[in-house]
Amino acid sequence: xxxxxxxxxxxxxxxxxxxxxxxxxxxxxxxxxxxxxxxxxxxxxxxxxxxxxxxxxxxxxxxxxxxxxxxxxxxxxxxxxxxxxxxxxxxxxxxxxxxxxxxxxxxxxxxxxxxxxxxxxxxxxxxxxxxxx
Numbered sequence: 001x002x003x004x005x006x007x008x009x010x011x012x013x014x015x016x017x018x019x020x021x022x023x024x025x026x027x028x029x030x031x032x033x034x035x036x037x038x039x040x041x042x043x044x045x046x047x048x049x050x051x052x053x054x055x056x057x058x059x060x061x062x063x064x065x066x067x068x069x070x071x072x073x074x075x076x077x078x079x080x081x082x083x084x085x086x087x088x089x090x091x092x093x094x095x096x097x098x099x100x101x102x103x104x105x106x107x108x109x110x111x112x113x114x115x116x117x118x119x120x121x122x123x124x125x126x127x128x129x130x131x132x133x
Contacts, residue, residue: 016041020052025077031057031088033072033080053080057088059095068095 020036021043034056038049053072058065070091074080 019046025081031055031084033077033084035077035080053077055080055084055087055091057091059092066095066099068092070094 019039019041021039023035023037025033025035032055034054036052036054038046038051040046053074055070055072057068057070059068060066068088068091070087072080072083072087074083
């Protein structure tokens with residue numbers, strides 16, 4: 001049996017010491033700002049843990065929109081709004097690097113049989129005139 005992503009076996013349970021209330025803000029034009037407010041198991045704000053700010057945007061490609069998520073360094077909602085553009089830029093650059101790496105890996109995974117390799121398995125033989133550098 002496979003181990004759950006959380007690394008715990010058995011029933012999936014929430015950690016009552018790691019709960020967050022999620023708030024979502026948007027300008028309905030550029031993107032979304034998500035605020036994760038730490039809370040106790042009773043739902044009261046937990047001032048002992050930091051609030052987490054994340055942003056979401058979409059990168060339009062010829063294959064369709066690609067969702068982009070990124071963390072925003074901030075101590076308040078106003079600061080997160082002010083830092084959104086720079087964090088989005090970094091998130092887009094990171095996503096572009098990841099897409100380029102995926103493309104490179106996919107291109108290098110193409111296997112072209114060598115001349116005569118098909119004859120071993122009862123294939124047509126010959127073939128394999130295209131060679132990768």
